[in-house]
Amino acid sequence: MLRHFLLAFFVFASLQGFSQGSIAGRVTDAKSGEAIIGANVVIQGTTQGSPTDLEGNFLINNVKEGV
Numbered sequence: 001m002l003r004h005f006l007l008a009f010f011v012f013a014s015l016q017g018f019s020q021g022s023i024a025g026r027v028t029d030a031k032s033g034e035a036i037i038g039a040n041v042v043i044q045g046t047t048q049g050s051p052t053d054l055e056g057n058f059l060i061n062n063v064k065e066g067v
Contacts, residue, residue: 020061020062020063020064020065021063021065022059022060022061022062022063023043023059023060023063024057024058024059024060025041025057025058026052026055026056026057026058027039027041027052027056027058028056034056035052035054035055035056035057036052036056037052037053037054037056038051038052039051039052039056039058041058041060043060043063048060048062048063
């Protein structure tokens with residue numbers, strides 16, 4: 001019984017290390033409030049990023065937890 005509990009605990013703990021999420025947002029001009037199309041949004045210190053769409057929206061997937 002204890003062996004099964006420890007195995008389940010270590011499997012769960014190792015999965016927590018691979019937690020990933022997404023970052024989404026919108027880039028707009030500070031003065032006019034208009035969307036900025038084609039801006040490159042990059043997570044500082046990484047190569048992960050995404051361009052903005054026609055409405056200024058971006059989505060960066062597979063972001064490691066804590067980045």
